[in-house]
Amino acid sequence: MPRDVFPPPRILLLFLSVIGASNACLQDPASAYRLTGAVCRLTYPAAVVLNEKTTKVIEAAFQHARYPGVKGQKSLPFIGKVTYGLDNLEIHNLSIGQSAVELLPGEGIALDISNVSAVFRGNIQYGYGSWLVNVAHSIDFEIESQIDLGIKPKLYCGEGKVAADTRDCYLNFHKLHLHLQGNKEPNWLRKLFTDFITFTVKLAIKGQICKEINKVANILADFIQDRADQFLSYGDIGVDIGITTAPVINANYVESYHKGLTKYNNTSAVISDSVFHPSQLTEDKMLYFWISDQVFNPMVTAAHQDGLLQLNISGAELTDLFKTNLSSAMPEFIRECLLESGSPQLRVWSSSVPYVNTSTHVGTAVWGTASGQLHCGTQGPILSFKAHVSIDIKASYADKKLRLHGTPSEIFISEAELSGQNQSLLDVDEFLREAVEKIGIPKVLSALEIEITRLLDKQGTNLFDIFNPEVLPQDGFVVIQMDFGFPHHLLTEFLRKTLQ
Numbered sequence: 001m002p003r004d005v006f007p008p009p010r011i012l013l014l015f016l017s018v019i020g021a022s023n024a025c026l027q028d029p030a031s032a033y034r035l036t037g038a039v040c041r042l043t044y045p046a047a048v049v050l051n052e053k054t055t056k057v058i059e060a061a062f063q064h065a066r067y068p069g070v071k072g073q074k075s076l077p078f079i080g081k082v083t084y085g086l087d088n089l090e091i092h093n094l095s096i097g098q099s100a101v102e103l104l105p106g107e108g109i110a111l112d113i114s115n116v117s118a119v120f121r122g123n124i125q126y127g128y129g130s131w132l133v134n135v136a137h138s139i140d141f142e143i144e145s146q147i148d149l150g151i152k153p154k155l156y157c158g159e160g161k162v163a164a165d166t167r168d169c170y171l172n173f174h175k176l177h178l179h180l181q182g183n184k185e186p187n188w189l190r191k192l193f194t195d196f197i198t199f200t201v202k203l204a205i206k207g208q209i210c211k212e213i214n215k216v217a218n219i220l221a222d223f224i225q226d227r228a229d230q231f232l233s234y235g236d237i238g239v240d241i242g243i244t245t246a247p248v249i250n251a252n253y254v255e256s257y258h259k260g261l262t263k264y265n266n267t268s269a270v271i272s273d274s275v276f277h278p279s280q281l282t283e284d285k286m287l288y289f290w291i292s293d294q295v296f297n298p299m300v301t302a303a304h305q306d307g308l309l310q311l312n313i314s315g316a317e318l319t320d321l322f323k324t325n326l327s328s329a330m331p332e333f334i335r336e337c338l339l340e341s342g343s344p345q346l347r348v349w350s351s352s353v354p355y356v357n358t359s360t361h362v363g364t365a366v367w368g369t370a371s372g373q374l375h376c377g378t379q380g381p382i383l384s385f386k387a388h389v390s391i392d393i394k395a396s397y398a399d400k401k402l403r404l405h406g407t408p409s410e411i412f413i414s415e416a417e418l419s420g421q422n423q424s425l426l427d428v429d430e431f432l433r434e435a436v437e438k439i440g441i442p443k444v445l446s447a448l449e450i451e452i453t454r455l456l457d458k459q460g461t462n463l464f465d466i467f468n469p470e471v472l473p474q475d476g477f478v479v480i481q482m483d484f485g486f487p488h489h490l491l492t493e494f495l496r497k498t499l500q
Contacts, residue, residue, distance in 0.1 A: 025157035032245035037260025
């Protein structure tokens with residue numbers, strides 16, 4: 001297995017990364033397109049799926065809200081001044097009925113949550129007449145409530161990140177019944193407390209719930225962006241997927257635009273002439289990713305410069321690979337190395353920066369040069385060579401595994417050197433060319449499949465329900481489209497961290 005492989009298809013890690021961090025945003029989407037390396041389109045059916053999890057976030061907002069104590073006083077005929085304080089308001093027995101979502105073109109997202117039932121409990125401290133509030137004079141109370149909640153989040157660019165503004169928030173109270181504990185208080189006091197608590201609790205709940213929803217929404221945005229940043233980081237290599245302009249919302253989808261700039265050794269790639277246009281994406285699937293070749297190539301360059309594109313094969317694994325039937329005769333010194341040395345090893349690494357070009361007709365074409373050395377035991381290499389390869393790669397994802405299908409279009413061998421071997425280089429070149437085609441390329445693709453799938457699983461991709469994913473190569477970019485089920489584990493982790 002390789003030390004760590006960082007291949008062109010690692011761009012598939014962008015599957016789960018829909019928002020990220022950057023600096024500034026443009027006001028005009030058309031101008032921002034030229035700076036855009038990756039695009040995410042979330043269609044209305046996906047919004048419906050995500051809305052099914054909204055109730056959990058709303059529950060977290062209710063339960064996490066902290067309701068401030070309220071103190072006041074009121075003068076009553078014949079009684080005088082009544083001083084009161086409301087403390088320790090807590091929520092219990094929370095349940096949410098239904099939640100509906102609507103995309104509002106040019107405005108935001110409308111969420112209507114109905115039949116929110118909850119019991120609020122707290123304590124009233126009071127006093128009246130000529131004496132001040134006394135802790136001994138207190139009543140525990142309970143309020144049964146039924147509420148409809150409406151939120152219209154607006155997505156905007158906040159310091160280069162997707163941020164949510166949920167200040168357009170309202171609560172309608174259909175039920176608010178007060179129950180005082182005990183029977184010692186006179187009826188006039190109960191009536192006062194009923195009016196006071198009803199009014200006060202309405203204000204407290206509305207103010208704190210809407211405030212908490214706005215807070216939780218932005219915590220969720222930061223949580224996703226932190227996950228995306230971690231997901232795309234690989235040693236010294238990272239990707240800036242901050243947005244280039246504010247997300248666009250119409251009746252059918254929400255679309256966000258990201259830089260997709262590779263960062264390596266304190267340098268950053270630049271994209272200034274992206275070919276993106278919204279017409280390149282459809283609305284038939286739940287989720288779309290548009291990824292430019294201008295994202296692929298800087299990532300590949302960074303991987304090459306970081307020494308990650310290498311593969312070492314040794315021992316029985318190497319011997320078994322060369323059992324593949326080849327039409328070219330195996331040179332005797334290679335046969336002896338594989339079968340008699342006891343510890344053969346083949347070392348392969350990229351000796352030039354690979355170049356990626358995507359087109360509709362052939363898929364993703366990759367040109368590159370790999371250097372190879374065959375070692376036998378502890379001595380130096382008995383064979384050194386370079387393989388210049390052009391290969392057309394098509395990617396797919398099924399059964400929670402990445403699949404890479406490669407078709408070589410050109411292979412030639414150069415700089416073959418033998419160490420003390422009496423063998424014609426012409427025969428060696430022909431054998432190596434066929435071995436690269438039928439053994440080397442399939443092995444490299446297999447190693448990439450395993451390594452990328454491992455990386456995806458490490459980040460939890462296998463916990464998503466992904467349906468009918470397709471990778472569609474186009475001229476200069478790739479479109480990835482799929483349907484999906486939202487992973488419960490991601491929401492659970494977010495809520496756990498939020499409620500800590």
